[in-house]
Amino acid sequence: MTDSTVGDGAEESPGRASYLFEGRRVRVSDLVDAGVLAAGTQLTFRRKRSGEAHPARVTADGRIELSDGRRFKSPSTAAAAASGRGPFDGWTAWALDDGTLLDVLRQRLLDTVAEQPSSGGSSTDGSASRHARLKDARKQADADAPITLTVRDLLDWWGASRRGYLVSGQVSAELANHGLSTVPDFAAVGLDDRVALIGPSVDTEDEQEATAEQGAATEPEEATEPERARMTGAPGPTTTSDEAEEEDEDEPIQGQTVGNLPSALRGVESIASSASFEEAFTKMRLNGYSQLPVLNGPRNLQGAVTWESIALARHTDAKAPFSRAIVKAHAVSYSDHLIDVLTHLEQFGFLLVKDQTNRIAGIITIADVAAEYGATARPFLLIGDLDRQLRRVISEGLDLAEVIALCDPDGRRKLTSFDQLSYGDYQQVLSNQKQWDRLGWPLDRKPFTDRLNELREVRNELMHFNDKDKAGDAAVPMLRNMIELLRECGG
Structure with a gap:
């Protein structure tokens, strides 16, 4: 201060x-x-x-x-x-x-x-x-x-x-x-x-000891995320000085998590292990599901049934009990990083998602993840295309020496070609009235460069992997319009 x-x-x-x-x-x-x-x-x-x-x-x-x-x-x-x-x-x-x-x-x-x-x-x-x-x-x-x-x-x-x-x-x-x-x-x-x-957590040890006294009488379904964090916290650090720059709280989660997927906490249709083939068949058909989790209580995951497991159980034994169709299912936390669960998703084809109270609250599939990464990749591809189009129109319409004089006046960057220009250089060049006039475009420079600046902010968010909430999606039409305009004006 x-x-x-x-x-x-x-x-x-x-x-x-x-x-x-x-x-x-x-x-x-x-x-x-x-x-x-x-x-x-x-x-x-x-x-x-x-x-x-x-x-x-x-x-x-x-x-x-x-x-x-x-x-x-x-x-x-x-x-x-x-x-x-x-x-x-x-x-x-x-x-x-x-x-x-x-x-x-x-x-x-x-x-x-x-x-x-x-x-x-x-x-x-x-x-x-x-x-x-x-x-x-x-x-x-x-x-x-x-x-x-x-x-x-x-x-x-x-x-x-x-x-x-x-x-x-x-x-x-x-x-x-x-x-x-x-x-x-x-x-x-x-x-x-x-x-x-x-609010703030209470004394960890006090809750641990109180819980131990209650023993098995404590119903695990009542434990909440903050309570579990207080009761099962890791031992404190053993650092002997202020070598580390500590913070009082965890940093906000960065990158996509399982919980960021729309289906992760949207609820899940389930079936009990005591159910019948007919009940499973009906629920899966009515909802268009390929799999159905088997739960004996919101946190008691028994596995899942799929069309394949049902068919295999019936093919092996026409009189097989429903339990024969139950196969292993894997559950992950809503807060797990998406990239860390891909191995399990590849193995099982779907994953059940636990919320902050450890309840099974949703399900994600390979299709959900493919849609997520597809949506993430789309603006990246368009940003790349925009970069190529800007470099093309500048290199074809302007003099390299004049461009370098604008972008590297003191020669520190040692620019020698258009390929070395950055997005900021494109803005610098196109914001210059003399260079803009040389292009001869029938466009107004200010709204054009204002839009370039908007797209720069989107680009920075994307390139730093900060686009958790898909700002890039909203920018897709702007990117496409700018790319198309550059193609028309640049020949």
């Missing part, structure tokens, strides 16, 4: 409010810099069930220093290191001597920044409004009445319509600043799937 006088009524500065208005995560060092938390403050991570107390102190540079001298930027990493277990939400684990949690100080700092006079920009106003929404969401989550909404509606809080890398990072960071996360993960499901905004 560039200003340590938070709450003095002065006009807010971009640096001071960056964690609120630019979407980065609040750090312990922010609390120290703002004077909300003093260097040298003693902290304690007290285990409610076991009674263990792990002491620490806040350093001048905003680290949490354990009693053995290890220092951590992240409260969560510090808590896991102190106890040797985890994971923990460090913001609700560490408390001051008077019992005030770091989470309370973080919220106090966010509130102070949000209450400062607005600079009048729409971005600032939108951030303040979002802050109020997130505060309300946290309040409802703490009251065990979490807000549920579609991913599309959640993104709208940030004025976004899709999940590029920057947007996902901002959403994830601002949720974390308010002690919130989504179940299921907003980055791992479809835009129209619903997510719940939940």
Whole structure:
């Protein structure tokens, strides 16, 4: 932070409010810099069930220093290191001597920044409004009445319509600043799937011990994703210094996941293992299915029946019981990366999908994945064609020396041919009025180059594999129109 006088009524500065208005995560060092938390403050991570107390102190540079001298930027990493277990939400684990949690100080700092006079920009106003929404969401989550909404509606809080890398990072960071996360993960499901905004996790060890006491009486079907994460978390890190740049929360999921496929969480027709051939036949025919999962309860997967397995069972023994037609089926999590499940998909031909509570919530087939990758590949192919067409019209209509003078005036790039030009070079050349006039096209330069810039943004999203929500699909008509226009004007 560039200003340590938070709450003095002065006009807010971009640096001071960056964690609120630019979407980065609040750090312990922010609390120290703002004077909300003093260097040298003693902290304690007290285990409610076991009674263990792990002491620490806040350093001048905003680290949490354990009693053995290890220092951590992240409260969560510090808590896991102190106890040797985890994971923990460090913001609700560490408390001051008077019992005030770091989470309370973080919220106090966010509130102070949000209450400062607005600079009048729409971005600032939108951030303040979002802050109020997130505060309300946290309040409802703490009251065990979490807000549920579609991913599309959640993104709208940030004025976004899709999940590029920057947007996902901002959403994830601002949720974390308010002690919130989504179940299921907003980055791992479809835009129209619903997510719940939940609050911080509780003490992992306390829940593990409570669960152990309950023993087998605990019904596994009641376990939810956040509860499983709290009860089965991996041991904490053993790093002895702040060598690693830790973060308090996981980064948003990047790349396509199983849950991003439309059919993944759309529900699935199933049949019990005690069913008959006639029931299976009827359900498969009515729905046009090639396979049908066999479930004895929403999480008890027995396998599946297919037309092939039914035919083989009946061919082998005309009086065979239905159980003979049940073959092995494989289930994957909605949050698994799509590329990681392709081997299983190739083996089985279909995969059942588990939601955040481990229920079988959908099914994906080879056809679903082929359609997904086909849709992803289409704009890539068109971007390649656009690049070739732009290079062609420039190389055929303009002088190489003049083009190099525009694109590489100081000679640092050592351009010697049209083949070395980038998309940015094409824009540079076609935005130049003199070069545009040389082409002699019966077109207006400004809307043409404006469209080139729009397509550049799409191209960047695609080339960085950020196009989770298929912005490329929406751009396909624009790409085709531009390519066709270049063919007509360029001869």
